Amino acid sequence: MTSIISIEPINYIKHVILTGRPNFNYFLVKYNSYLFLKKPVVLSLLLLTFYIPSLADKYPFNHAIDIQHYDFHLTLSDNTDQIIGVAEIEILFLEKNIFEFRLDLANKTKSRLGKGMEIVAINSEGNPLAYVHQGDSLMIQLKDPSRKESIQSFTIQYQGIPEKGLEIKNNHHGDRTFFCESWPNNTRHWLPTIDHPYEKTTVEFRIVAPLKYKVVSNGLLLEESQMDPINKLTHWKQSVPISCWLFVIGVAEFAVQEVDKFEGRSIQSWVYYQDREAGFKDFANQTKNVLQFFSNYVGPFAYEKLANVQSASVENGAMETASAILYSQNLISGQESARLRNVMIHEIAHQWFGNSVTESTWDDAWLSEGFATYFTLLFHEYQYGHHEYIKGLKESKKSVFDAQLRDPFFSVIADRTAETGPVISGLTYQKGAWFLHMLRNRIGHENFKLGIQEYYMKYFNGHADTGDFRGVMEHIVNEDLGAFFEQWLLHPDLLIIKGEWTFDEKTDKIDIKLTQGTDKEILFDMPVEFEIQYANGAPALLVKLNLNAQTQAFKIPSEYKPAVIVADPKTNLLARIDINEL
Numbered sequence: 001m002t003s004i005i006s007i008e009p010i011n012y013i014k015h016v017i018l019t020g021r022p023n024f025n026y027f028l029v030k031y032n033s034y035l036f037l038k039k040p041v042v043l044s045l046l047l048l049t050f051y052i053p054s055l056a057d058k059y060p061f062n063h064a065i066d067i068q069h070y071d072f073h074l075t076l077s078d079n080t081d082q083i084i085g086v087a088e089i090e091i092l093f094l095e096k097n098i099f100e101f102r103l104d105l106a107n108k109t110k111s112r113l114g115k116g117m118e119i120v121a122i123n124s125e126g127n128p129l130a131y132v133h134q135g136d137s138l139m140i141q142l143k144d145p146s147r148k149e150s151i152q153s154f155t156i157q158y159q160g161i162p163e164k165g166l167e168i169k170n171n172h173h174g175d176r177t178f179f180c181e182s183w184p185n186n187t188r189h190w191l192p193t194i195d196h197p198y199e200k201t202t203v204e205f206r207i208v209a210p211l212k213y214k215v216v217s218n219g220l221l222l223e224e225s226q227m228d229p230i231n232k233l234t235h236w237k238q239s240v241p242i243s244c245w246l247f248v249i250g251v252a253e254f255a256v257q258e259v260d261k262f263e264g265r266s267i268q269s270w271v272y273y274q275d276r277e278a279g280f281k282d283f284a285n286q287t288k289n290v291l292q293f294f295s296n297y298v299g300p301f302a303y304e305k306l307a308n309v310q311s312a313s314v315e316n317g318a319m320e321t322a323s324a325i326l327y328s329q330n331l332i333s334g335q336e337s338a339r340l341r342n343v344m345i346h347e348i349a350h351q352w353f354g355n356s357v358t359e360s361t362w363d364d365a366w367l368s369e370g371f372a373t374y375f376t377l378l379f380h381e382y383q384y385g386h387h388e389y390i391k392g393l394k395e396s397k398k399s400v401f402d403a404q405l406r407d408p409f410f411s412v413i414a415d416r417t418a419e420t421g422p423v424i425s426g427l428t429y430q431k432g433a434w435f436l437h438m439l440r441n442r443i444g445h446e447n448f449k450l451g452i453q454e455y456y457m458k459y460f461n462g463h464a465d466t467g468d469f470r471g472v473m474e475h476i477v478n479e480d481l482g483a484f485f486e487q488w489l490l491h492p493d494l495l496i497i498k499g500e501w502t503f504d505e506k507t508d509k510i511d512i513k514l515t516q517g518t519d520k521e522i523l524f525d526m527p528v529e530f531e532i533q534y535a536n537g538a539p540a541l542l543v544k545l546n547l548n549a550q551t552q553a554f555k556i557p558s559e560y561k562p563a564v565i566v567a568d569p570k571t572n573l574l575a576r577i578d579i580n581e582l
Contacts, residue, residue, distance in 0.1 A: 060102060067091055070088070070204070075209075076208065076209040085117075092150075103193060104137065117158050124154045124155070164181065172330065177311075178209070181313040194244065196418075197359055197360070198243075199243065200243050202238055208233050211231065216248070247321070248323075253272065255270075255273045265304060267288055267306050271332060282336055293382055298453060302352075302355070306351070307325070308344065327340070349372040354368030357456055364466050365416070366466075374437060377437070396434060399430045408492060412428060413466055470485050493517075500580060513551065515551045516551075523548070526573060530545065530568075530569075535563035
């Protein structure tokens with residue numbers, strides 16, 4: 001691979017992916033199926049497309065292979081933290097003459113104090129294969145070069161103590177448990193996979209564990225059988241493709257309840273047996289109603305079941321693992337708390353956004369977290385009333401401004417990779433949610449719903465990026481939304497407005513002067529609403545002013561002098577607005 005100097009992808013992303021307008025300061029260089037951006041020497045070399053994958057993601061993508069299925073056999077024990085694994089992997093080779101391919105699998109190293117995985121053997125169709133396992137990379141050499149569009153199966157035998165990814169520890173009752181915590185790229189610490197959201201496939205788990213444990217995982221339970229006086233085999237299979245950070249196993253002394261059915265799919269509760277009464281109560285009443293709302297608003301639920309699972313691996317909140325959601329054990333109280341209720345709504349929303357429609361790279365993590373946060377608010381509006389929706393938006397706005405103070409350079413979309421650092425912040429959730437609220441107001445509630453449904457069905461059980469989402473919404477309203485997407489998603493700035501007003505009794509007009517903050521990278525172009533209230537009982541006047549410059553003056557006809565002018569009375573704009581009489 002040749003190194004390309006002066007790659008500046010964020011500028012291309014800003015001007016092409018979201019605005020749809022070519023930026024002629026950059027051109028694409030293609031080398032070995034990889035696309036790079038460089039400043040031009042000759043403009044005739046320019047080649048532009050609507051979407052280019054993140055060029056800053058440090059993950060070693062391999063689009064020449066496509067995982068068709070994983071079948072993992074894991075043996076767990078109470079005598080040791082070592083796991084014994086066999087991974088059967090079916091791979092489609094999309095190109096010919098591939099001699100080796102790479103998987104992620106964490107090594108056993110001195111720095112990990114003996115933790116990590118060791119390979120025992122690798123074979124394919126009965127033939128042993130050579131391999132190199134170092135740097136958390138497993139390079140497997142084929143016996144013969146690949147044929148294009150051929151499918152080949154591989155068996156990897158390995159063992160070791162996971163450093164993370166699969167947490168083996170006591171729960172808050174002091175009982176031993178095994179729970180995964182693979183987000184964003186910790187699957188490699190216990191399973192050989194392509195450990196990146198761009199790869200989605202079906203999966204099954206065959207877990208051998210001591211008899212006292214019950215095992216929950218993705219998909220449908222196919223088998224639960226006693227193997228010997230000590231151990232039991234539990235076999236789960238998911239036939240819907242997902243990214244590997246959504247794989248799940250939970251192994252504990254569970255009490256299990258089938259709560260209900262939703263469109264033929266089982267709704268289940270899995271809680272520690274000591275928390276049976278409290279946990280069954282906490283999980284019983286929310287799930288079906290939430291599933292019904294999202295199915296009606298967005299589209300069909302993708303998975304074979306939905307299990308709510310008490311877990312020792314999640315410290316706070318929950319983890320949206322597909323078809324079996326892991327919740328912090330401390331959320332279980334038997335009080336059906338608002339905190340647990342809201343976490344459940346959020347994680348169930350993820351089954352649509354993040355799980356079924358998955359971001360192509362971590363650059364677009366807001367398509368998961370921002371969507372789940374906003375659709376939690378939409379459920380509140382549906383279930384508890386518009387006032388609860390507005391209350392949630394106001395709390396979210398405060399979170400946005402507080403988070404921006406802590407991290408003033410964070411934009412919702414940027415070049416990010418789990419290989420080198422964090423891929424989200426609180427702004428991913430809250431500013432992403434507020435963007436969707438503003439988009440809904442801009443294009444209309446019915447258009448927004450139609451757009452969400454089209455987006456979901458188009459990328460159902462697949463991948464999407466922000467350009468894909470924008471393209472669907474533009475198709476619905478027949479309008480260029482590029483500038484709107486760019487100003488809110490690609491810049492860290494927030495809208496701060498200082499307003500001043502006076503009343504001219506001679507002309508019966510209100511003079512309003514609005515000024516955007518002066519230290520901004522961009523100037524926002526947004527309508528701002530004000531409610532003009534009067535002391536004499538006259539009806540309040542609602543005005544909408546189009547803000548598109550740093551300082552603007554407006555004249556509003558008014559028969560009376562205002563008592564007060566209230567900014568953004570409907571909570572439509574993510575802005576901090578201070579308006580006072582001069």
